[in-house]
Amino acid sequence: MKLKLAFLVATALIAAPSLLMAQEKGGVINVATIGEPPTLDPMVSTADLVGIVTQHIFETLYTFDKSWKVTPLLAESLPEISADGKTYTIKLRTGIKFHDSSDMTSEDVVASLSRWTKLASRGKQVAGFIESVAAADAATVTIKLKQPYAPLLSLLAFNNSAAIIIPAEKQDEPMKEFIGTGPYMLKERKADQYIQLARFDGYKPRSGESDGYGGARHQYLDEIRFVPVPDPNTRVEAAVSGQYDYVDSIPVESFDKIKNSQPSEPIMLKPFGFPVFVFNTKEGLSSNLAIRKAVEKALSMEDMLAAAFGSKDFYNADGAFYPKSFVWNTEVGTEGNYNLGDPEGAAADLKAAGYKGEPLRILTSRQYEFHYKMAQVAAEYLKLAGVNVDMQVVDWATLTQRRADAKLWDIYITHSPFLPEPALMGVLSTSSPGWWDTPARKAAVDPFTSEADPAKRVELWANVQKTIYDELPLLKIGDFNAVSAKSKKLEGVDPAPWPYFWNASITK
Known part of the structure; x- marks a missing residue:
């Protein structure tokens, strides 16, 4: 099965290995992570x-x-x-x-x-x-x-x-x-x-x-x-000053600042992946599909993406789980279900669903600054719909611990790179936080994962995407590009969604 590999290579999800002259052996590198x-x-x-x-x-x-x-x-x-x-x-x-x-x-x-x-x-x-x-x-x-x-x-x-x-x-x-x-x-x-x-x-x-x-x-x-280095602005300044050899997850608006710095250079993965709002389908307020549908109706994905990434050079409002450049791309399920931005309609739907002002607990972190910015915009749209929003801003390690307990949250915000195989998406695992496990999920996912024929699997994936939109275990916000920074002295580090440092060396 072809994954339109020319696209992947051209957009450098994983670029071809760097052609290095004699690589230096020895040395220590410091990598700034989000936490x-x-x-x-x-x-x-x-x-x-x-x-x-x-x-x-x-x-x-x-x-x-x-x-x-x-x-x-x-x-x-x-x-x-x-x-x-x-x-x-x-x-x-x-x-x-x-x-x-x-x-x-x-x-x-x-x-x-x-x-x-x-x-x-x-x-x-x-x-x-x-x-x-x-x-x-x-x-x-x-x-x-x-x-x-x-x-x-x-x-x-x-x-x-x-x-x-x-x-x-x-x-x-x-x-x-x-x-x-x-x-x-x-x-x-x-x-x-x-x-x-x-x-x-x-x-x-x-x-x-x-x-x-x-x-x-x-x-x-x-x-x-x-x-x-949990604070994103601190990571930016560290990249500009050359304090670290590699700095992960830089806010996209700092791209030019890093480009103009002396010791570092930006790395952009385009397109990188997609942010999502994951619903707790097991317990609490968001276990009610009608509530999840109302949240979907209330939100403007375009406004959330604009707040998170600024220029359209860094994002694309698209409800499909794969971009057009991937063989998995399909619009099935997205029609009439994406980027609705209708808080008034959502308010009516919430009333019909029996919503009585219970807190909607949203887990997010500022270590990924774009998560937090999207959460802020989402909160305003949900408040317009009459939702009592309980925004819980925690460090990323705490978020990953809390999301494992179904009693502690209703929505958590995360993101994923575009993966070569849709079955790698966490939402398809019934044990992944969110715990989507319904007869409709099984009826869509099992034929997809058991089919060996590549062409048939592409067709079956369309039904999986439709089922995700029907049952809303998560909301896809859009596509985005990711920015990191590396020292100009660091060789052998190719753009990748999970940066790796074997093959890396430092020029003397």
Whole structure:
């Protein structure tokens, strides 16, 4: 299936690896992040921040290349799949060491996948389709499915709620030792100060060229330090002054300021992804579909996007979950359901739904400034509709903890990059915060995930999108471009939705 890869390459979701002259070895880089990750166990979190840090420590069987195709990482090659689509035979790379110097074998893979299907929201998404995971020999794992499940490899490759491979004897819940196979290992973590990663000298990279998240991962740097910088304006000034080698998630209005600075340069991913308002469909006010529909009617997506991103150079008001450049693009379900901006009509709908002024609890964070700005505009439209808005502004780590408890919120604000496989979207997992789990969801999603034919899957995705609009587990606000900044001395860092720093080096 073609994902219109020319578009992805041209827009640099993951650009081709930088062509470097002799890369310098050694040195330390400091990376400013939007805050403190709530955990360093990537299985149990869907937070991008967790994935950004931990992808250097832990690895998965597969990952994505620069064209968003699944490619082997800890697996030796792509799996052998039986004719009926129900048996995956995975050969593992040999000679792979964990950070504790033990050898990775199929025993570790089987134990890790068991933990993943038990703890990870995306693993739970797969669990119902799995009949067994077993070691055929020390370097071979066999996954048997109850029925074909097309997204399996993409889910095994994803670094979000990730199927990381860790030693069989270190499967603690919660994780106590952070032992992976990655190019860097955890050296020290000081809460709210830094996470320090050091080169793992026992790392065995893949042969060949680097290829997006795939291919060879080079260890030019001695250390990578991730430093939480929650205030977006502080991140901007840090980029302008050159205080950090890389600064993640910069407000888009600072693009020119960074462009004109001496030590740093901006990086823009266009288009990056989409912000969403996720509803709690399990408990509380937003568990009522009529209330969710009224919220949808009240909001002006255009005004929220304008407040968050300013110029249309940085956003596009579009209700489809994929832009026109993707094969998954469809307008089905969006007609008459997007960018309505009708608080008066919403007020009438709320009255008919029996709304009596209960607080609508909206969770957001200023660490992603565009989340907060959208929340402010949404609050004004909802107040015009007669909604009693309870805006709860917290740090991102607190938000990710609170959203796990259905009793604490009605809406939380987040965002997602455009993903190569729609089944990777968190909303399709019934265990993802929001807990969308209805007969209509099952009737739309199950045929989509079990269909192997690419053309038929595109058609079935249209029905999934329609069902999302029918039942509103979340609201898509629009498309946006993301801006970060890097030092002009930092080489080998290509634009990516989850920035990675293997292959990075510092010019002297």
